[in-house]
Amino acid sequence: MGNRGSVYAASKSSIGIRFRYSGVACDERLKIPPTPRNIAYAKNLRGKILADIAKGVFDYYTYFPQSKKAVLLAKQPGALETVLSKLQAWLAAIKPSIERSTYISYERSIKNILGPAFGKEMLRDLSRGKIRTWIAEQTTSAKRINNVLTPLRQMLAEALQDGLITVDPMHGISVKRKGPRDDDIDPFSPDEVAAIVAECEGQFQNFVRFAFWTGMRTSELIALRWQDVDWNRNVVFVRQALVSGELKGPKTLAGRREIKLLSPALEALKTQRAFTQLRGSFVFHDPRTNEGWAGDKPIREWHWRPALARAKVRYRYPYQTRHT
Numbered sequence: 001m002g003n004r005g006s007v008y009a010a011s012k013s014s015i016g017i018r019f020r021y022s023g024v025a026c027d028e029r030l031k032i033p034p035t036p037r038n039i040a041y042a043k044n045l046r047g048k049i050l051a052d053i054a055k056g057v058f059d060y061y062t063y064f065p066q067s068k069k070a071v072l073l074a075k076q077p078g079a080l081e082t083v084l085s086k087l088q089a090w091l092a093a094i095k096p097s098i099e100r101s102t103y104i105s106y107e108r109s110i111k112n113i114l115g116p117a118f119g120k121e122m123l124r125d126l127s128r129g130k131i132r133t134w135i136a137e138q139t140t141s142a143k144r145i146n147n148v149l150t151p152l153r154q155m156l157a158e159a160l161q162d163g164l165i166t167v168d169p170m171h172g173i174s175v176k177r178k179g180p181r182d183d184d185i186d187p188f189s190p191d192e193v194a195a196i197v198a199e200c201e202g203q204f205q206n207f208v209r210f211a212f213w214t215g216m217r218t219s220e221l222i223a224l225r226w227q228d229v230d231w232n233r234n235v236v237f238v239r240q241a242l243v244s245g246e247l248k249g250p251k252t253l254a255g256r257r258e259i260k261l262l263s264p265a266l267e268a269l270k271t272q273r274a275f276t277q278l279r280g281s282f283v284f285h286d287p288r289t290n291e292g293w294a295g296d297k298p299i300r301e302w303h304w305r306p307a308l309a310r311a312k313v314r315y316r317y318p319y320q321t322r323h324t
Helices: 036-055 068-072 083-097 100-118 128-137 142-161 190-198 202-214 263-276 297-311
Strands: 007-011 014-021 024-030 235-238 241-243 246-248 257-260
Touching: 007 036, 014 036, 024 036, 024 068, 083 100, 083 142, 100 128, 100 142, 100 246, 128 142, 190 202, 190 297, 202 263, 202 297
Parallel strands: none
Antiparallel strands: 007 014, 014 024, 235 257, 241 246
16 A cells, blocks of 8 residues: 555544555544644554554554444454443353243343443453442442352353453452351341231231241242141241242252241241132232232232331341341
């Protein structure tokens, strides 16, 4: 192409730079007026470009991030994707191999948290500093933050293996507990338990008493069946859980267990028999529908939150019955 016409006034507000890279004729614009000073700057910039090309270290995106050729001629084209587009593509690819509940959890994290926080960043520009700054701004538990970051962590590790990035910005980053006990453990006091139970009635009172005195997970409680109750030994068998509308077995052998029923739990179960034992397999029903619980959201919004408000007890989510 030669030097003649390599730097020129493209318009009253821009300067053109011509060069050849990877056998392709390139013509890029600098959005600055073609004054003598700016023309000199453009010539110097072109000289740096040619030097980088000669050394084999030229990075099109670094010089012209808005250019279409930055994607066409990039050494790592995938690295020019946004973090959000790569997260979405990664999630779509793994969907057939993960459980439905896991997919829903990842999808929510990407849509509601990771997307707004990092989505507009180019994959290649996401840095450890940006991730660490975001972590430092969070007020939720360490466990919650780590769960939210799981899709980002796995996607970046895969991008590194595929050669889309040269450094994984998540490598070595872990969110530590703030103290000897994670701050998501926030049990109720005995007085609070009594006040909450007093503000519940009927089936939901049985549900709450049983939850407090067995320590079962919410997902296990709403999946408990009458066939899982051994009245002779006064125990219940935990054999399944309802997660994101799907019945599934415990993840570990330790999750599949039997629980000895203490007196308050046993009394709650006996009282519950009149409500549901002849209405289907599940022990606990939603009083609003007289059907098995569809998930934990109706528990929180329609029953648990109002009961705590009436009892004048500081709100904690229902899973804290397990910690209590």
